[in-house]
Amino acid sequence: MVREANPGGGDIFVIADNLSSHNSLATRTWPADHPRIRHAFIPVGACRLNLREAWWRIFRHQALAGVSFAEGKDIDHATRIATAQLSQRAKPWVRGRSPPVPRHLRRQFTHSI
Template sequence: MVVITDNLSSRSSWKVRQWLLRHPRIRQVFIPAKACRLNLAEGWWRLLRKAAFAGQTFADATEIAHALTIATAQLNTCAQPWIWGRPPPRPRTFRRTFVYLL
């Protein structure tokens, strides 16, 4: 079994290393450093935090669950395929067109 992690502290954590020694079937694989874009969960959490938690306070866990349900439904209504990288730049539109007649 393979566990993919991106937490840098887990690479050198004594508790994690001891646990992995006790479980030889489990192998830890790391996302390369400076490659957080490979972890799609990070982008999803950023969108969910912005939609559900930004500027709000909650009294209990049921309010948090309700906010998550509403935010997930709203995000699913406008879901689009994930596109890697930046989109190509739009072509420049010139304000004036100069035409030279000879």
């Protein structure tokens, strides 16, 4: 299906994390029969390169948390609504954690008790 959607002679790269199912023997031998498709893995310990996981966590929390769906069209509808809502409040991605609360405020609170 991927080959048919991408006609031509160029290579197709599939980028995956190091999940055991992505690195199984069957997955490693499959590209031998498909020379245009190359498998590239995100290096171990470089999870920051896999932004899909962070997006999926946010999306799953917004669209799918605590909901059960009767049909596929219900999942499609929830996906479209969540995507539209996330797009409305989108802002640039900032890598890392927010800065810690300054310690002087914690000391001031402790001394006032």
